[in-house]
Amino acid sequence: MLLSLKDSIDWMNIMNQKIQDNKQYLTKLDQAIGDGDHGINMARGFNEVVSKLSVTEYESVSDVFKDVAMTLMGKVGGASGPLYGTAFLKMSLASKGKEVDQQVFATAVNDALQGIKQRGKSTEGEKTLVDVWAPVVNFFQKEQEVLPNALINCASEAVEESKTIKATKGRAAYLGERSVGHLDPGSVSSFYLFESLAEVLEKGA
């Protein structure tokens, strides 16, 4: 795989479209086990991201990721702002001065995962977006060649799996057992992120 500058911008545009289309759905998921603002927060954040990207000239993928990070940090409001913001900031640093091939990207998503874990003081199995990012990182590290469909399957299975977990982090942790059987909203928005990436890679392939 090779993620070009244009691909990175397309990725964010597709992601924004998915978030806007599923804003109500994400909010509904968050009302069940969180504070009900995930859809609104993500929709506001990614709307600002695409506005920013559309009026700025970029020279590298790293610069795109940096602006995505800063925008999400400033505009999202809920926990997903610092978490997604940190993820993109780490990806920006990991891809600085480099062509983003699979090896660079695998390192970038892994750095992002470590950043999310550190920022949220979280780990696998706590019913958070970490439960989607961790298997996706593993996927990029071990696959010889990234097939877009396989990426979608990997992320989608991880989201389904999150249903069975009892939340021990974030606002959902206050619900304990009651969180079992529900999808984690952050995991679902992370799924959209990787599904968007797969669609970009599919077009480029």
Added chain:
Amino acid sequence: MSNVGLVLISHSPKVVEGIKDIITQVIRNVPIELAGGTDHNEIGTSFEKIQAAIEQVYNERGVVLLYDLGSAMMNAEMAIEFSNYENIKIADNVPLVEGAYVAAVESGMGKSLDEVMDAISKV
């Protein structure tokens, strides 16, 4: 010499306004700034509001950040990382109302950043 500054961070602007009212009834010689709600004063926290509040109260004695729920802590950490200051501390796992009150009392007596942190850790 100034006293240790306080930044009160909450998901709701009303929460921190109320806490400041309680404190300033008694203590008026401590720099206190608020970072309540999002940029649009909705429920949530704002990394940029926290940064701005730090700038307002910052002095050589240092600053303590106090927060209410999870994501506020993450935004507080980022605001510190993006600032160029060393002597800023987060009151971790400290109840916001009681912690802010004790911090204001201690700071008002001219205590150091470490002494203020020590006092609120016992709240």
